[in-house]
Amino acid sequence: MDKVMRMSSEKGVVIFTKSSCCLCYAVQILFRDLRVQPTIHEIDNDPDCREIEKALLRLGCSTAVPAVFVGGKLVGSTNEVMSLHLSGSLVPLIKPYQSILY
Amino acid sequence: MNSTSTHFVPPRRVGIYEPVHQFGMWGESFKSNISNGTMNTPNHIIIPNNQKLDNNVSEDTSHGTAGTPHMFDQEASTSRHPDKIQRRLAQNREAARKSRLRKKAYVQQLETSRLKLIQLEQELDRARQQGFYVGNGIDTNSLGFSETMNPGIAAFEMEYGHWVEEQNRQICELRTVLHGHINDIELRSLVENAMKHYFELFRMKSSAAKADVFFVMSGMWRTSAERFFLWIGGFRPSDLLKVLLPHFDVLTDQQLLDVCNLKQSCQQAEDALTQGMEKLQHTLADCVAAGQLGEGSYIPQVNSAMDRLEALVSFVNQADHLRHETLQQMYRILTTRQAARGLLALGEYFQRLRALSSSWATRHREPTLSIATPGTAAIFRRGTASATSTSSSFHGVRIQHQVSARVPAAATISSSSPKPSVVMMSKREAELKEIRSKTTEQLQEEVVDLKGELFMLRLQKSARNEFKSSDFRRMKKQVARMLTVKREREIKEGIKKRLSRKLDRQWKKSIVPRPPPSLKKLQEEEAAEEAAEAAKSA
Numbered sequence: 292m293d294k295v296m297r298m299s300s301e302k303g304v305v306i307f308t309k310s311s312c313c314l315c316y317a318v319q320i321l322f323r324d325l326r327v328q329p330t331i332h333e334i335d336n337d338p339d340c341r342e343i344e345k346a347l348l349r350l351g352c353s354t355a356v357p358a359v360f361v362g363g364k365l366v367g368s369t370n371e372v373m374s375l376h377l378s379g380s381l382v383p384l385i386k387p388y389q390s391i392l393y
Numbered sequence: 394m395n396s397t398s399t400h401f402v403p404p405r406r407v408g409i410y411e412p413v414h415q416f417g418m419w420g421e422s423f424k425s426n427i428s429n430g431t432m433n434t435p436n437h438i439i440i441p442n443n444q445k446l447d448n449n450v451s452e453d454t455s456h457g458t459a460g461t462p463h464m465f466d467q468e469a470s471t472s473r474h475p476d477k478i479q480r481r482l483a484q485n486r487e488a489a490r491k492s493r494l495r496k497k498a499y500v501q502q503l504e505t506s507r508l509k510l511i512q513l514e515q516e517l518d519r520a521r522q523q524g525f526y527v528g529n530g531i532d533t534n535s536l537g538f539s540e541t542m543n544p545g546i547a548a549f550e551m552e553y554g555h556w557v558e559e560q561n562r563q564i565c566e567l568r569t570v571l572h573g574h575i576n577d578i579e580l581r582s583l584v585e586n587a588m589k590h591y592f593e594l595f596r597m598k599s600s601a602a603k604a605d606v607f608f609v610m611s612g613m614w615r616t617s618a619e620r621f622f623l624w625i626g627g628f629r630p631s632d633l634l635k636v637l638l639p640h641f642d643v644l645t646d647q648q649l650l651d652v653c654n655l656k657q658s659c660q661q662a663e664d665a666l667t668q669g670m671e672k673l674q675h676t677l678a679d680c681v682a683a684g685q686l687g688e689g690s691y692i693p694q695v696n697s698a699m700d701r702l703e704a705l706v707s708f709v710n711q712a713d714h715l716r717h718e719t720l721q722q723m724y725r726i727l728t729t730r731q732a733a734r735g736l737l738a739l740g741e742y743f744q745r746l747r748a749l750s751s752s753w754a755t756r757h758r759e760p761t762l763s764i765a766t767p768g769t770a771a772i773f774r775r776g777t778a779s780a781t782s783t784s785s786s787f788h789g790v791r792i793q794h795q796v797s798a799r800v801p802a803a804a805t806i807s808s809s810s811p812k813p814s815v816v817m818m819s820k821r822e823a824e825l826k827e828i829r830s831k832t833t834e835q836l837q838e839e840v841v842d843l844k845g846e847l848f849m850l851r852l853q854k855s856a857r858n859e860f861k862s863s864d865f866r867r868m869k870k871q872v873a874r875m876l877t878v879k880r881e882r883e884i885k886e887g888i889k890k891r892l893s894r895k896l897d898r899q900w901k902k903s904i905v906p907r908p909p910p911s912l913k914k915l916q917e918e919e920a921a922e923e924a925a926e927a928a929k930s931a
Contacts, residue, residue, distance in 0.1 A: 313676065313704050314711065317669025324661045354707070369707075370714055376658045377718040378725075379651070 294339060295346040300363040303388045304329035307347060307358040311335070314369050315357040321372070325382065326389045329359075361385060516551065523554060545604025552597050553614050556590070557747075563587050564740035567733055581729045587736045591720055595713040598626065602709045606702070609709055616750035619743065625670060625712035628743075630659050630719040636742050637723065637735045644731075651726045659719050666715065670708055677701050824871075828878050836875045837900065843872050845909025 299305050304322060306329045308315035322329045334343045334356065344355040352358045352368045359366040361384050366372060375381040567583060575583075602609045612620040612627075622628060634656050644652065680698045684691070724732050831839070847868050853860040883893050908916070 311676070311701070313669045313673040314707055316672045317665045317711075320668045321661060321665035324664065369711055373662050373711070373715055374718050376662055377655060377715075377722050379654050379658065381658075 292346045299360040305360040318357045549601035567737040616747045618746040618750040626709045
């Protein structure tokens with residue numbers, strides 16, 4: 292649980308993914324398109340995979356992965372990210388972490 | 394012979410037992426048989442009556458043995474019979490009873506399957522008429538039992554049919570309302586209903602995806618043209634924006650900005666999902682192709698692929714979520730009136746796609762039929778019909794009725810349906826339309842002509858000439874139709890029966906007999922012949 296807190300409060304955009312999950316890949320692509328370099332934590336390579344999943348679910352994600360944290364705060368799963376993006380609120384959230392290049 | 398309630402005495406307790414005249418027990422025993430799973434449950438079956446064993450009919454009806462199976466020791470008073478024979482008889486009886494029950498169960502199963510088959514065929518017909526393609530549920534398996542068919546998918550297809558009907562109705566309503574005047578509050582509620590309707594579709598799709606995600610992804614529940622534009626089980630959200638945006642001429646600067654942003658973010662989200670799908674395809678392909686291809690055993694690969702496929706459901710849900718959000722955002726950005734116009738445009742876009750599918754599907758069958766709106770289709774048909782016929786659509790006894798050749802008998806979509814799919818009218822509807830398009834005076838002239846034709850027919854008959862007997866019936870019914878339409882119009886004006894009869898009598902008195910068109914033709918032809926001969930000889 293604290294591992295999750297520690298990892299999620301890292302600066303920038305943090306995404307918890309599983310290597311087998313293609314929705315996670317889609318979310319990564321989206322952030323890449325927004326010129327953000329998120330920190331990816333693949334939890335199935337982690338020994339505490341099950342714990343992390345449970346912690347994420349308890350924190351309020353509808354599905355454990357992909358779980359997106361921006362600046363230490365939980366944004367949510369794919370649904371929430373998409374909704375925010377379409378309503379235009381995602382970009383201001385990640386603005387400080389966007390790279391200026393390309 | 395004592396009277397008893399009915400039971401099945403197990404083989405060791407042999408005795409003569411009496412069946413009961415309880416036909417209601419059939420259901421009981423049948424159910425208990427099925428629930429026990431076997432036909433051979435010795436202890437608790439209440440045996441229904443066998444008419445062959447009528448010798449033991451007695452006062453058992455007083456025993457309401459609806460479910461109290463109790464073992465009743467029955468020593469036969471016919472102890473004269475040796476035990477062996479008795480036992481054999483009893484076992485025989487039992488076997489007969491069991492086989493009867495088995496047969497009954499089989500027949501019941503056959504009946505249910507038959508009913509199911511009829512139901513499905515009806516749905517198929519209905520769906521085909523509406524231009525949909527009914528999907529996999531039918532052709533992938535034999536119609537044995539309901540377990541082999543996907544009830545979720547069948548339900549979804551029916552629900553989708555209703556959804557489309559409701560959608561068409563809403564579009565018509567929007568259209569009429571926007572042409573007229575409506576206050577903002579009512580318009581807003583209409584718009585919100587339309588939005589809710591779309592969201593309802595996404596909900597339906599979500600449960601259908603749980604039932605069979607491949608079905609939803611295949612788009613077989615949509616028409617062919619819509620399938621051409623399919624993206625993860627539905628329309629592309631960016632397409633939606635592309636279709637809608639040209640329709641809004643006056644947008645405020647803020648709206649323009651918002652719309653631009655929405656367009657961009659929608660496209661980005663769509664691209665992300667597309668790439669995710671591609672990755673899923675690659676991983677799935679790798680999964681299926683893992684190990685040695687060609688060994689012949691592939692259960693582990695199939696199993697691991699099954700796990701991957703679960704992700705497909707979440708993709709479909711995400712795609713629908715994206716569509717949902719796009720619609721929601723557009724609603725937020727636009728004013729109520731703009732949103733109404735947008736929804737109307739969107740709805741009609743899909744209607745056009747559906748119409749395109751239907752006419753593409755029938756393009757080989759009927760080359761003279763044109764697409765789309767009922768108005769144009771009717772005009773086209775009327776034009777051709779009148780080109781080939783005289784003012785009356787009857788050509789006399791010898792020439793075939795032209796309209797029948799034009800309209801295929803197989804086309805039966807009712808022209809009165811509100812859907813602007815390809816309008817194919819049946820013969821009778823086309824004729825009725827023609828009749829209704831005439832004025833009352835024209836109708837009267839037509840009736841007079843027809844009666845004349847009938848007269849000619851009678852002459853032919855009496856002269857033992859060649860004539861078509863079906864023409865009698867046909868023409869009489871035509872007369873009836875015209876008179877019906879005439880009377881309908883009278884009723885609309887409010888003319889009651891007595892007055893109508895009076896007018897009718899007046900008209901009949903005023904008819905001047907004149908030769909019907911067929912006779913005229915004959916005379917013209919004769920005149921032409923004579924003229925030709927005269928020209929020849931002269």
